[in-house]
Amino acid sequence: MAVTAESRVDSSTNARVRVLQTKVEAASVELTSAIQTMNRLTPPPFNFHGWRVAIAGGSRGIGRAMALAFAAAGASVSVCARGEDALNEVAQTITKYGVTAHSQSCDLADPDAIGHWIKAAANTLGGIDVLVNNASGFGSGATDADWLANVNIDLMAAVRASREALPYLKRSSNAAILHISSIAAFHSYRERPAYAAIKAALNQYTTSQAHDLAEHRIRVNAVAPGAIDFPDGRWDRRKREDPQRYAATLAAIPFGRFGCPEDVAAVALFLASPLAGWITGQILCVDGGQLLGT
Ligand SMILES: NC(=O)c1ccc[n+]([C@@H]2O[C@H](COP(=O)([O-])OP(=O)(O)OC[C@H]3O[C@@H](n4cnc5c(N)ncnc54)[C@H](OP(=O)(O)O)[C@@H]3O)[C@@H](O)[C@H]2O)c1
Numbered sequence: 577m578a579v580t581a582e583s584r585v586d587s588s589t590n591a592r593v594r595v596l597q598t599k600v601e602a603a604s605v606e607l608t609s610a611i612q613t614m615n616r617l618t619p620p621p622f623n624f625h626g627w628r629v630a631i632a633g634g635s636r637g638i639g640r641a642m643a644l645a646f647a648a649a650g651a652s653v654s655v656c657a658r659g660e661d662a663l664n665e666v667a668q669t670i671t672k673y674g675v676t677a678h679s680q681s682c683d684l685a686d687p688d689a690i691g692h693w694i695k696a697a698a699n700t701l702g703g704i705d706v707l708v709n710n711a712s713g714f715g716s717g718a719t720d721a722d723w724l725a726n727v728n729i730d731l732m733a734a735v736r737a738s739r740e741a742l743p744y745l746k747r748s749s750n751a752a753i754l755h756i757s758s759i760a761a762f763h764s765y766r767e768r769p770a771y772a773a774i775k776a777a778l779n780q781y782t783t784s785q786a787h788d789l790a791e792h793r794i795r796v797n798a799v800a801p802g803a804i805d806f807p808d809g810r811w812d813r814r815k816r817e818d819p820q821r822y823a824a825t826l827a828a829i830p831f832g833r834f835g836c837p838e839d840v841a842a843v844a845l846f847l848a849s850p851l852a853g854w855i856t857g858q859i860l861c862v863d864g865g866q867l868l869g870t
Contacts, residue, residue, distance in 0.1 A: 596823040600815070603826050606833040607805060622845045625650035627750060628701035629848070630694065632684055632737050633711025635662035637809050638756060638801065641837030642708060642844045647673040649845060654678035654697035657711070676701060684711050684733035694740035704744040706848045709734035710756040714810075715770045726774035734778060738785065742794075751794040752848045755782055756840070759802045759863050763870045775800075779859045786857030795856040797847045802863025805834035831864035839864075 624646055634643040634655030640662075643653050647670040655670075656679065657663050663679040670677035678700040682693040698704050711733060713725030734755050745751040758775045765772035779798055786796035803825050805811040811834060815822045826834065843862045846852055861867055 596819075600819070600823055600826060603833040607836055610833065611836045611838055621851075622649040622849050624845070624849070627651040627705045628654075628698075628703050628748075629706040629708065630654045630656075630697045630701075630704050630737075630741065631708040631710055632656055632690075632693075632733060634708070635659060635666050635679075637806050638804060638837045638840045639708075639710040640666050641806075641841040642710065643670060644673075645838070645841035645845055646706075646848075647675050647677070650675060651706075652676035652678075652701045654680070654693075654701055656680050656682040656684070656693045656697075658683050684737070685713075685728045687732075687736050690733060690736045691740050694737060694744075698741075698744045703747060704741050705748040705750045706752050706754065707737060707741045707745065708754045708756070708844065708848075709737055712756075712758075712771070713774075715774075716768055718769055723770040723774075726770045730771070730774045731777050731781065735781065742789075745789075745794050746792050749793075750850065751792070753785070753789075753794065753796045754844055754847055755796075755798040756844075757782070757798040757800040757859060759800050759861055759867045759870070761800060761859075762861075762867055782859060783857045790856060795847075795852070797852070797855060797857070798859040799840055799843050799847065800859050800861045800863070801835060801840045802829065802861070802866035803834050804837060804840060806837050828869050829864050829866045830869055833864065835862065835864055 629646045629651045631639050631643050633639045635657035643655050643666055647653050652675045653670050655666055660681050667677040667679040678697050680693045680696055682689040684690060711729050713729035715722030715725035738753055755778050757778050760772040761775035761779050782796055782798040789796055803811055840862050843860060
């Protein structure tokens, strides 16, 4: 068979694709092993027995991993989200740890719904010690709707849930608020300017809120994850729909794998725990060094 310029280009492209596939497969094996390690390690260093934790957006992904990690460490947990099926699944899984589970369908874009969820959570759990604001509007473009999705969920839902939870947090001797931000707040993000800008606003709110609530001994911190991959999550979908983008992102993570929800959950538990009792107003990146190369 004659070797044409075209067939040489094809074979070199195929070779590059094979190299990328091998790297993605190797990273996937490492990610699975990291999840197994984190699942073994997450509960033991922490003791949250008797604590009450409310997680806004706790039915999937990072929120679900935090809910299960807190429950595994002994906390009673309330989760809200819009979809009932995933909420029921996570609530049932929480009860397997022998703790109280509360779940309520709630659209965090609706201020009244936030108030109802927080009150129901506090009534069921007997108070609230830790509030985690995890949901995102994930506005992906530059339209008003994209901006408002992020303003309403990433920022205003966190402000409103904090305000509703404040009376309960003031009565706790272990009070903490945790916002889930993103490393996108620290670098330019051409495809998602609203997402990045509003996460940066959330980071700024974290510092002002921490200052404001210090007199009540309520600590406020944020976790800023890098790219986190989990089944049916955003990166899992991109792996199928835009494998080149997935591979390019993987290549930008110095530790050579995507993060897993359990990586973030472990840091959330640390920041909520008395081990972090002298930390407030901080934004902690959990990204395997991704920001270093961005
Ligand atoms: N995944 C990543 O790579 C990554 C990277 C950096 C930062 N983060 C941040 O980490 C957080 C969690 O990300 P994720 O990837 O785990 O998200 P996810 O898989 O989309 O899960 C988000 C959770 O929030 C709930 N939620 C979303 N919108 C809501 C609304 N309007 N009202 C009530 N609940 C709502 C979802 O349930 P329903 O849809 O059923 O309501 C779900 O339980 C977000 O703040 C995100 O910005 C993620």
